[in-house]
Amino acid sequence: MPAEAAMDVGAAVAEDTAVALNTRSLTAGQRLALKYFTVAMVLFVAQMLFGLLAGIQFLYPEFLYGVLDFNVNRMVHINAMIVWMLYGFIGSVYWLVEDEAGVELVGAKLANINFWVLTSAVAVVVVVYLVVQVGPGKQSTIWLINEGREYIEAPRWADIGIVVCMGVFFYTIAGTFMKGRWSGISGTLVLDLIALAGLYLAGMFYTTNLSVDQYWWWWVVHLWVEATWEVLVGCIMAWGLMKTLGARREIVTTWLYIEVALMFGAGILGLGHHYFWIGTPEYWLGIGGFFSALEPIPLVAMVVHAVYDAGRHGFQSSNHPALAWLIAHAFGNFLGAGVWGFIHTLPQINLYTHGTQWTASHGHLAFFGAYATIVIALIYIALQRWRGDVWMSADLPDRGWKWKWSLILLNVGMMGMTIALLIAGYEQSFIERAIGGSTWAAFFEGQTQPWFVQGMQWRMIFGVVMTAGLVLLLWDLLTIGRGETRPAKEVHDPAGPSGAIESGALSRAPV
Amino acid sequence: MSEQAWWSNQDFWRKCAIFVTAFMFVVLILLTFHSLAAISSGTDRVPAYSVINHRIDYRFDEARNMKVPVIGEEAPLFGKVLSEDEARELVDLGKLTVQAKNCMNCHTLLGNGAYYAPDLTKAWLDPGWGNEQARELLMTMFLKDPKTNARTYGTNRRMPDLDITDEEVRGIIAFLKWMSAVDTNGFPQGFEPLPQGGS
Numbered sequence: 001m002p003a004e005a006a007m008d009v010g011a012a013v014a015e016d017t018a019v020a021l022n023t024r025s026l027t028a029g030q031r032l033a034l035k036y037f038t039v040a041m042v043l044f045v046a047q048m049l050f051g052l053l054a055g056i057q058f059l060y061p062e063f064l065y066g067v068l069d070f071n072v073n074r075m076v077h078i079n080a081m082i083v084w085m086l087y088g089f090i091g092s093v094y095w096l097v098e099d100e101a102g103v104e105l106v107g108a109k110l111a112n113i114n115f116w117v118l119t120s121a122v123a124v125v126v127v128v129y130l131v132v133q134v135g136p137g138k139q140s141t142i143w144l145i146n147e148g149r150e151y152i153e154a155p156r157w158a159d160i161g162i163v164v165c166m167g168v169f170f171y172t173i174a175g176t177f178m179k180g181r182w183s184g185i186s187g188t189l190v191l192d193l194i195a196l197a198g199l200y201l202a203g204m205f206y207t208t209n210l211s212v213d214q215y216w217w218w219w220v221v222h223l224w225v226e227a228t229w230e231v232l233v234g235c236i237m238a239w240g241l242m243k244t245l246g247a248r249r250e251i252v253t254t255w256l257y258i259e260v261a262l263m264f265g266a267g268i269l270g271l272g273h274h275y276f277w278i279g280t281p282e283y284w285l286g287i288g289g290f291f292s293a294l295e296p297i298p299l300v301a302m303v304v305h306a307v308y309d310a311g312r313h314g315f316q317s318s319n320h321p322a323l324a325w326l327i328a329h330a331f332g333n334f335l336g337a338g339v340w341g342f343i344h345t346l347p348q349i350n351l352y353t354h355g356t357q358w359t360a361s362h363g364h365l366a367f368f369g370a371y372a373t374i375v376i377a378l379i380y381i382a383l384q385r386w387r388g389d390v391w392m393s394a395d396l397p398d399r400g401w402k403w404k405w406s407l408i409l410l411n412v413g414m415m416g417m418t419i420a421l422l423i424a425g426y427e428q429s430f431i432e433r434a435i436g437g438s439t440w441a442a443f444f445e446g447q448t449q450p451w452f453v454q455g456m457q458w459r460m461i462f463g464v465v466m467t468a469g470l471v472l473l474l475w476d477l478l479t480i481g482r483g484e485t486r487p488a489k490e491v492h493d494p495a496g497p498s499g500a501i502e503s504g505a506l507s508r509a510p511v
Numbered sequence: 512m513s514e515q516a517w518w519s520n521q522d523f524w525r526k527c528a529i530f531v532t533a534f535m536f537v538v539l540i541l542l543t544f545h546s547l548a549a550i551s552s553g554t555d556r557v558p559a560y561s562v563i564n565h566r567i568d569y570r571f572d573e574a575r576n577m578k579v580p581v582i583g584e585e586a587p588l589f590g591k592v593l594s595e596d597e598a599r600e601l602v603d604l605g606k607l608t609v610q611a612k613n614c615m616n617c618h619t620l621l622g623n624g625a626y627y628a629p630d631l632t633k634a635w636l637d638p639g640w641g642n643e644q645a646r647e648l649l650m651t652m653f654l655k656d657p658k659t660n661a662r663t664y665g666t667n668r669r670m671p672d673l674d675i676t677d678e679e680v681r682g683i684i685a686f687l688k689w690m691s692a693v694d695t696n697g698f699p700q701g702f703e704p705l706p707q708g709g710s
Contacts, residue, residue: 054627057627058627060667061666061667061668061669062667065669065671066671066672069617069671070616070617070625070627071613071614071615071616071617071625071627072613072616074616074617074625074627075613075616133613134611134612134613134673134674135611136608136611136674136676136679137604137605137607137608137611137612137675137676137679137682138607138611139607141607141610141611142607142610142611145611146611146613147610148609148610148611148612148613148614148615148616149610149615150615150616150623150624150625153613153616184521184525188528206607206610208552208560208599208602208603208606209550209551209552209557210606210620210621210686210690210693211550211556211557211621211693212547212550212551213606214620214621214623215543215546215547215550217623250521253521254519254520254521254524257521257524257525257527257528258524258527258528260528260532261524261527261528261531261532264528264531264532264535264536265531265532265535268532268535268536268538268539269535269538269539269542271539274623275546276696276698277621277622277632277695277696277698278621278622278623278693278695279550279556279557279621279693279694279695280546280549280550280556281545281546281549281550281556282575282696283542284546285696287542351697351698351700352700354622354698355619355622355623355624355626355630356626357626359626360626428626433699433700433701434700434701436701437699437700437701437702437703438630438633438699438700438701438702439637439638439639439702439703440629440634440637440639440662440664441638441639441664443628443629443630443664444629444663444664444665444666444668445664447666447668448664448665448666
């Protein structure tokens with residue numbers, strides 16, 4: 001158990017250096033969270049590595065041809081992303097569950113076994129992706145190698161395993177809240193987890209009919225990333241703002257409800273923007289166009305919420321890196337999911353942009369901005385406690401250059417990639433779609449235009465910038481707070497006690 | 512809390528969240544029932560699998576102001592008329608192979624997938640195959656040996672050899688032919704199919 005061993009070492013260091021401070025040993029949920037965060041970061045590295053390989057292949061198609069072809073690299077790139085974000089979410093929920101419920105984690109042993117089962121399964125799936133890659137056109141390939149459906153390529157045996165592991169995860173979380181106390185945040189979180197796990201089932205079947213296949217496939221992909229994941233990070237954000245700023249529970253909970261109403265109000269039927277061109281009836285052009293155009297509104301609300309709260313507290317936070325990443329999340333979510341989604345969501349535009357680099361541009365910024373950022377924020381919150389609740393506000397050693405520069409490099413790298421891909425996408429939709437009529441010849445005509453190629457070159461350059469940011473981030477995560485002796489800065493709401501659960505907002509379940 | 516304005520009231524927004532979510536979900540369920548009926552195979556929008564026995568064209572429809580697939584006279588795939596069951600079996604093999612070979616992580620299908628290789632929505636009708644007579648042979652040769660018969664249009668982007676069997680090749684071609692007959696609301700825009708019926 002390398003993660004646990006690392007934690008023991010860390011705890012020893014923290015005891016040596018900060019023994020006089022309010023060091024508390026980590027709870028079972030928190031120890032588990034650190035394991036999930038560790039795997040999440042390993043998968044983040046894998047995502048970056050295979051993204052770089054796929055990016056190089058756009059420029060040099062002979063690179064690794066016949067060894068690790070583009071489809072393999074791309075599959076590992078996007079699967080590593082989905083899984084590290086899920087690990088980040090699970091880790092975040094395990095981190096906050098005991099604090100929020102006020103009791104110890106229910107089923108901690110089971111949860112620990114669950115972690116190792118899930119992680120072993122992920123490792124086996126990745127090895128099979130890389131070594132076996134593809135199989136014959138038989139059901140056995142779908143069951144054992146890969147399902148060949150973007151984002152949910154995991155073979156069926158792993159699907160079933162994932163559902164079982166999610167069931168165990170859900171049991172431990174819901175059980176903990178039931179034993180302890182409920183709040184607006186935990187109630188929303190638990191209901192959202194039911195929807196999130198249930199939706200995965202919609203992707204676990206095979207059909208000959210491609211239109212039906214893609215109909216349900218989008219139920220998983222869209223209703224995860226544009227609905228239930230958004231609400232999940234909304235819950236994490238609410239908790240994170242209370243922790244880092246001392247924001248009042250009543251305020252963050254009210255905002256959470258507003259965001260849920262707007263997010264599901266727009267996002268559920270916003271699913272229709274994936275039903276323009278897959279064979280589904282024409283009414284989806286209107287429904288999908290209208291509701292998906294509303295999807296940025298809750299994301300604006302999140303920015304207002306986060307920035308207003310941070311400003312109201314004069315940016316006095318107990319954890320500067322975490323707060324910075326929470327703010328990065330608010331803006332990244334708004335820009336990547338909101339603005340970049342909106343620019344090609346109307347059917348009149350999407351007719352030309354669907355399936356071009358526009359989508360890649362949007363996908364990159366949205367996943368990073370909405371999800372990578374907030375997981376990183378929660379990891380910083382976790383590390384602060386792990387080090388013994390040490391100081392992580394202003395005046396860090398070396399002025400905290402590592403966290404600041406990793407934040408800058410990762411965000412600048414991602415924005416650069418996004419803009420480069422968008423320019424390539426503009427060019428592609430003009431040359432291939434509008435002028436060339438989407439034939440194969442027109443596709444390659446677009447791909448060889450200098451502006452497209454330059455877009456791919458700049459994407460690569462900014463990808464390297466991002467990689468440098470990731471290296472720095474990992475270095476910072478391993479070292480921040482080490483040797484720190486000052487206790488964490490106390491934060492509170494100017495208007496009242498921070499993070500306290502109002503008597504009316506909770507009810508204690510009978511034990 | 513009683514003097515609070517309604518718009519800052521937590522309870523109001525909680526109820527809003529619950530009702531809005533429930534309402535939207537019910538609407539989605541109702542639309543799903545309708546849509547699934549509209550896209551089952553053998554409907555106006557998604558053809559029966561035996562459509563592979565016919566010529567498929569892609570023409571402008573004045574009333575809908577978009578191009579739509581037009582199913583024409585009999586033009587059996589590989590010269591053999593198949594029953595609906597046989598056709599379904601062949602298309603099914605093709606669909607399964609397309610998934611098993613992870614085609615979607617280079618190509619797009621109905622515009623969904625990866626952007627490294629061309630969209631396959633109208634691959635059956637692509638003018639790159641030259642004419643109807645050569646198409647089946649060229650597609651077969653390409654899928655059997657994509658390295659030698661690479662179609663890279665001046666780029667070096669070649670499809671890898673995916674060990675596709677003869678039967679799988681026929682399945683893939685049947686699947687592509689079937690897919691080209693799906694009514695995609697005019698996507699891709701402006702696509703001109705290869706010459707049909709010797710025209």
